[in-house]
Amino acid sequence: MTADQLPADRQPVIIAARRTAVRRANGAFKELRAHQLLAPVLVNLLADTQVPAEAVTDVVIGNAVGGGGNLARLALLEAGLPASVPGVTVDRQCGSGLDAIVLAARLVAAGGNPVYLAGGVESISTAPLRAYRNDDGEPDFFARAQFVPHSFGDPDMGVAAENVAARFAVSRERQDASALRSHLRALAAAKAGHFAGEITTVETSAGPVRDDDGPRAGLNAAVLNRFPPAFVQGGTVTAGNSCFDADAASAVVVTSLQRARELGAADGLLVLTTDTAGVDPELLGIGAAVAAERLLQARGLPAASVDVVEFNEAFASQTLACLDQ
Known part of the structure; x- marks a missing residue:
């Protein structure tokens, strides 16, 4: 997709980004399911941009190890967006979150002056156990899906x-x-x-969590x-x-250059090619x-x-x- 010659109402631009802290699996976020981890990120994005919740065109979320269903829809409703806002979940394994953003950008380029929330979330801590049925009809558990x-x-x-x-x-x-x-x-x-403006505080039973725990001092x-x-x-x-197994969520606001100006966005990231x-x-x-x-x-x-x-x-x-x- 090339978009640098598109009109302003179809030029994709990212105007805000938020994430949770990245925490080790079975750690601070071990009690939160993926949609619960993502929800506060979506809430913060709307607050950062002053986009009315009902103005969101769609929520596009990448997820690789969830339990199926439509995680994007579940998370947006958990975040308090109205039932009129749809959601779609995409899976390209490790590239799922980025691919969700690419999909949103391409939809903006298709026209309509929309506003998308797009990103990804993984909860290794609460990922469901997976199993095939063997020839006897009994569960045959596996650690990961077959890729090829x-x-x-x-x-x-x-x-x-x-x-x-x-x-x-x-x-x-x-x-x-x-x-x-x-x-x-x-x-x-x-x-x-440098991370202060992008990390969303997540409330847990043990208290608020805001800091990454991957980088190791003294290494x-x-x-x-x-x-x-x-x-x-x-x-x-x-x-x-x-890398280590982690629980985290992140998302961005993707809209058109024209809509970004209407929203008063001071700056943004143009999506020119993917x-x-x-x-x-x-x-x-x-x-x-x-x-x-x-x-x-x-x-x-x-x-x-x-x-x-x-x-x-x-x-x-x-x-x-x-x-x-």
């Missing part, structure tokens, strides 16, 4: 991260250094107050070096250079680099012309391989 046919390998994400590290020669040392840098930057950003190279391989014997991907790519499932972490390359080609831009590149940090091996590409 078994003929493609269907590796667990940690194994795929090892595959990426091996294929693209990302050493253990580079992975640990990247992980340490990520922790230090997150700690510095929090200390400087250093020696500590990271002591972590054993987490997924493959003799491998380089460890718990120290991988792309999505499929890759070999054995190397699933490299997909972001392929999509980014296609996006740059579509815009006729060299990579050097881009000021900031952000990749998700599921595994340091995947992040570094994408940056190398």
Whole structure:
């Protein structure tokens, strides 16, 4: 989708963003189901932008490990939006939340001057147990859904991260250094107050929760070096250079440039181009680099012309391989 030549009533723009703290699974948010975790984020977005709840066109939410149904609709009603507001839930696994925002932007580009709330939520703590029925009709529980046919390998994400590290020669040392840098930057950003305007306080039975608990103070190279391989014997991907299971929610307001001006938005983020790519499932972490390359080609831009590149940090091996590409 290219939108920089669209009229103002169809030019997608993000005018507000909110998130909860990112907390370790079975921790501070362990009693909250996904819709309960997302609801206060939606409430804050409406308050931040002064968008009347009844003016919301739709709520688009990504979710990968929920219990089915329509989580977006459940969350918006939990947040107090009127029953006249619809909701839709999308699932592209790890890309679900971002894909929800892309979908909202494309709907804005289609016209109608709408206002969307879009984002994602996961509650690993309260994710339902899943099971197939075996030949005897008894439940056969599984840890995760099947991503691709078994003929493609269907590796667990940690194994795929090892595959990426091996294929693209990302050493253990580079992975640990990247992980340490990520922790230090997150700690510095929090200390400087950079997250203050985006984090929504969530009330729990133990009290309000506002701070991330992933970044570790005191982490250093020696500590990271002591972590054993987490997924493959003799491998380089460890718990120290991988993400942890977490509970969190985030969302943005996506509307047209014209509507943003009408709402008095002082600034925003124009959505000019989006792309999505499929890759070999054995190397699933490299997909972001392929999509980014296609996006740059579509815009006729060299990579050097881009000021900031952000990749998700599921595994340091995947992040570094994408940056190398």
